[in-house]
Amino acid sequence: MRAETDHLADDRRCELPLDAYSRTVAEAADRVGPAVVRIENRVGPRGGFGSGTILAGDGLILTNSHVVAAARRVRIALSDGTEAEAEVIGNDPDTDLALLRAGLPPGTKAASLGDSKSLRRGHLVVAIGNPLGFESTVTAGVVSALGRSLRGRNGRLIDDVIQTDAALNPGSSGGPLVSATGEVVGVNTAMIGGAQGLCFAISSNTARFALGAFLRHGRVRRAHLGIVAQTVSLPRGIAVAIGAGPRAVRIGAVEAGGPASAGGLRAGDVIISLDGHAIGGADDLSCLLDADCLDRSVVLSVLREGCVEERAVRPRERNL
Template identity: 40%
Template sequence: MPAAMPAPIPRRAFGTLALAALLVRARTADARTGPESFSPLVKRVMPTVVNIAVTETVASNDAFSALPPELQRQFRDRFRQRRQQVMGAGSGYIIDPSGYIVTNNHVVGSADKIVVGLSDGTELPARLIGADELTDVALIKVSPPTPLPAASWGDSRVLEVGDWVLAAGNPFGLAGSVTVGIVSARGRDIGAGLFDDFIQIDAPINPGNSGGPLFNMDGQVVGMNTAILSPSGASAGVGFAIPSELVSKIVAELREKGRIDRGWLGVSVQDVPASGRSPAGVGIAAVDRAGPAARAGLRAGDVVTGLNGQGVESARSLIRGVAMTPPGNTVHLAVRRQGKDIDLPVTVGRRPKIEEN
């Protein structure tokens, strides 16, 4: 099949991430200069890295969105019944010898056809097991004739700023590429979603590296490359990876159930700053009449100050805490209403596909 072009990158994610070459920390190497060669590490981990080619069918109308309105109408009328194939490419990594592969949702989430390229050149069709839009994690599966080499999870929580990391993947369709760098920062919020907690790295990553692994010096996956911050769309030395602590949990649930069920209250919220003796909280601006919050008695004008005994000072922290609660479970909200503090138990509902608070 023809070489696949890098997949389109969601604007809010600032682009796709490329994998950076994993640095092996040699015992005799000076920590300031790094090891003499990363070759042993690369040879060990690269068989677990895959290239992903996708085909997506889109309506022809979408191809005219950049035209002036009067020309859009003209061409849409002419090509109303036509559809076109769009090619994309990304990266991924094998986590089980039976063929389970992790990648980004924005790489495969809308694909009609997925083809995985292994390090030895073998190409295998893949099917989507499940995906989570909020964390941009997806799990796909191939059926190999023999067991595949698989990567192991590392603990992203022990990563420190300044640690060496290696990224590998398929930048600009260049299969089997590696880059290397360090962890530049932890806990970055780039406005991509509720679960932003990115590892910032300076290892160069580019379109096509989305979904590829970020390795530590022991050859373990400590992150999944997902976005870049760049004015040009190419690497500017600021990339972001989803921590393995989050990815591994999402993957385990996708493998078990094929989906992620998010908790939902059915409210519109806004931040309420601290005032006098009143602490900061989350104001309830509106309540969905058919939602879980309404059934529990939460009202517009209430201010939520705590969730399950923990203080909440922002709408984001409340929404995230509820989203992480499995539907059907009960959460306890500390609510301030007309100067009085009350405890309000709420049975969490299932978050609709259309994103709501």
């Protein structure tokens, strides 16, 4: 009898981790699932479908930029089948994020953004969306890596991307990546075709930044210098002599009347730093030219004809 009791106790102990896992996934899905919508973009010959997350009861919905594309209005369907029209009030291809506003029924469930910086590799995450037309689909996995960079559809790097093995498929884009506590920690955005378990989400902290910009300005404000930037390698001797890294940015061309031209920069100059921050390539320069660089001058250290010079340049807002 004692041996049989011990055997049953061992079986229960083996089942407990699975029960806890299942319970966590189910609770996360139950908490956020009602806030996930299906998005239909009818612009263009084929249109498209995706997912989104209701973040406020007054109708704010977060999704991917590539889901709405050039559309100004899209159709949404709530988890209970209710349909509505939503207006695109912010669209930023550089972060692949967009914000919609729709008139929603009273009592519509909303999700909350969590802090993606609290994530660690191995943390359980749940992806919710409408892949391939299969609505309210839930997949689960772990955080595979943090701080990835992903090349956006417009060629710009998206930083602070979350890598996960929670399965995504076409139609999942724009849906939430949910933590074990039921908070949205990412916006599902991409998968690697032909690979298994390589999926990516824009972090919730990036989403919070874009959300604030959309609500304040209707867009994410960024600066530009009016140059064609080319990433180049510096000869080791020169890099050591001037205290620079192995790579920098060479100016291939200067826009007439642009900020760089007004600041005395010219084609052939090599930018090695901006306001003391080392520039290791064109992506570094793009990341540093954010809204904080607007309405003031920045100091560029440039290598010209073997000498390092400093130039004050006043960036302008970049219009997409």
